[in-house]
Amino acid sequence: MSTAVDPITFEVIRNALVAATDEMVLALKRSAYSTNIKTRSDFSCAFFDTELRSVAQAFTQPVHLGSMAQQVPHAIRRYGPENLGPGDAIVTNDPHPSGVHLNDVSLISPVYVEDTLVGYVANLAHHVDVGGGAPASIGAFQEVFQEGVIIPPVKVVRGGKILDDVFRLILAQIRSKHETAGDFRAQIAANATGVRRITALSNRHGRGTLIATMDELLAYTERRVRNEIAQLAPGIYASEGTVDNDGYTDVPVRLHVRIEINPEGVNFDTTGSDPQRRAPVNSTYAMSFSACAYALKCLIDADLPVNDGFYRVFSLHAPEGTVTNCTWPAPVVGGWETQTRLVEVMFRALMPAFPERLPAGTKGMMCQAGFGSLDLARGSYTCFYEALAGGYGGRFGSDGPDAVQAHGQNTENAPIEETELNYPVQIARLSLVEDSEGPGQFRGGLGLRKDFRVLQPTTFTILADRDRNGPWGALGGHDAAVAEYALLRDGIETHLGSKSTTELVAGDIVSVRSCGGGGYGPPEERDPERVLRDVLEGKVSAERAREEYRVVIDDRRLDESATNELRRGTA
Structure with a gap:
């Protein structure tokens, strides 16, 4: 009753x-x-x-x-x-x-x-x-x-x-x-x-x-959710994308998604995604289901409650044994990297129907970094973990934020002071990555650089992506720069893979330089004053301003005449 x-x-x-x-x-x-x-x-x-x-x-x-x-x-x-x-x-x-x-x-x-x-x-x-x-x-x-x-x-x-x-x-x-x-x-x-x-x-x-x-x-x-869905553009939307590699082979991990929006709800289907790998890039069903929930939530009223009533209105078909629904005993530690990229594939599929609601490509990875150091004298083992920020995609009417967590992530950056106080490491550098943005009428956000200098023998792991393909630009915007991972030892820099574990000695530096976000709209349509501000703030170089945005900055000033001439020449 x-x-x-x-x-x-x-x-x-x-x-x-x-x-x-x-x-x-x-x-x-x-x-x-x-x-x-x-x-x-x-x-x-x-x-x-x-x-x-x-x-x-x-x-x-x-x-x-x-x-x-x-x-x-x-x-x-x-x-x-x-x-x-x-x-x-x-x-x-x-x-x-x-x-x-x-x-x-x-x-x-x-x-x-x-x-x-x-x-x-x-x-x-x-x-x-x-x-x-x-x-x-x-x-x-x-x-x-x-x-x-x-x-x-x-x-x-x-x-x-x-x-x-x-x-x-x-x-x-x-x-x-x-x-x-x-x-x-x-x-x-x-x-x-x-x-x-x-x-x-x-x-x-x-x-x-x-x-x-x-x-x-x-x-x-x-x-309420069904009412919101009834107001979305019905249709079938599809796209595909890749994770750069699986950590063991150079073969990209293919992701495919098909989204059907109809008055009854939203159906997601990842058929066509690669079979699961014997490598750390497998997403479980729960992870992929979460990607669907997030993508749908971005299309409807932000004030709507999230509970079983919300979950009832969409479904996911993810074939078992694939990288979007792996089965035992598949490794899953990097599944969030794949899940985050799956969100990007969904947004790319939906962009033509919802250009004012969705951003261009974001960093599209968790960008996980972790290290551990054994102190036998004290009988302790110190471990640290962080998922690093990156650039967010440009959007309708605004630039992408710099150095933020994207989509499913909402974590904060680990403070330098707290990290150095509690772990045997120094943060040698923390900065934005200049010229890492995707050029556009509304540029993508910049990536983050964080350099970890270890103070004693340390095992350091990177579990990330995006060092081969940068986030995609939308509606004429350009792709962002790729991420970089490097070891600095005795003044010599060597490349590290995006999914690698390295043994370090005291004084070594691991540098993580995450990618920027994709640009939104043609970069030559960006307001020159905005480009000038980016140059003055050290986010975009004067050379990149000229090459990508067709804006001439001379002696830290906007040269309007030269800019107009340059832009007319590309019309």
Whole structure:
């Protein structure tokens, strides 16, 4: 028997559910140990009802849009909801068949109110190390077993207390035990916060009203999203793209997507993408599903809730055994690189129909970097992980931002001071990469250069892309410059592959120079005053201004006569 919910109560509870997950975010961020979680915010939190439908999500990371909605229900069903009581929590990072890469560890807790189950709170956080073949657990691996400890859904908290045997077993596989133990406890604290808030909400309004409101919230969301989709241009859109290489061969990884928009919803199909590789570029179904969710969310009202009502209106067909839906025991650590490029392929397919809503190509990769250093004297192993920023694509009416995280990423750059204080490394340089933008009427953003000087023997891994093909330009805009990865030793610079692990000695520098964003519109139509400003700010050289934008800058001043003459000559 359903309970009627008045509009005011509906809005109060709807926002309180999101506020509960937002408070989980604060609890996790403020109590975590690692830079990657406490500062870079590489995690997300959510609440699910008893039917395992996503009800509320707090997004610090849009890549978790959709992936948690796949992973959490599967984990609970696999473990058995009847095996979870008040105060319990299960942990998992198993990528096959419904998870993501091993560093992303999920903690799930039931919410009981007066011995009655009302739902589950969950958080997913990227741990700086989960064991495996290289520090930070990233690298060009060929099997998932090489990537770190695989945790099927297993109980790690019972009745509010950590199960010490399970906890110690997990930590035994991990290098950075101090940070990881702290981050796990922060995840437990976040779920405890969510349980308290949902319990208080139920006690205040009544369990029947809470459940009825959740049902109506999902139906409300579905109605609104379907209405938004009905206003999109119907049709079939297709495109393809590539990941530069798989880390073992020079053969590009082909991605293909077909998107059908109709009044009933949106159907995504990745048929035609390459078979999965024995290399770290495989996206799981949950990762690819998340790419679809993100692409659709960019086309509709930003104010719409994200819950099961949203997920009902689109579908994904990703053939098993492909790089968009890999199967056991495929490695998945670089799956987010492929997932991010899949978003780019989707946007390129949709650009003709939505030119005012979508950007030109962005950095289109996570651009992961991680290192580890063993200190035998102290008996410690220090691990660091960061996904570096890059240029965003130019857009209708505005330039792409410089050195930002794109699409599914919303992490912050790791601060220099915090990095140098806690890890045996110095940041020798942090700057924008001049001339890395894609020229256009609205230029792409610039890439980021970050140079890591190690202070002791260190294993350093880059797991990225874009050193062969730069982000694409749109509507006459030009492609951006490619990324570069280099080792500087004794004054000599050597190239590093985009998916490589290198042994360093004290004083070595690894330089990561990410790509810019693609340009939007013909560069010769860019306002010369904007070009002048870019030159004065050191973002674009005077030579590039002349060659790409047909703008003459002489002695840091705009030469309007020469510019007009130059542009007339190209008309």
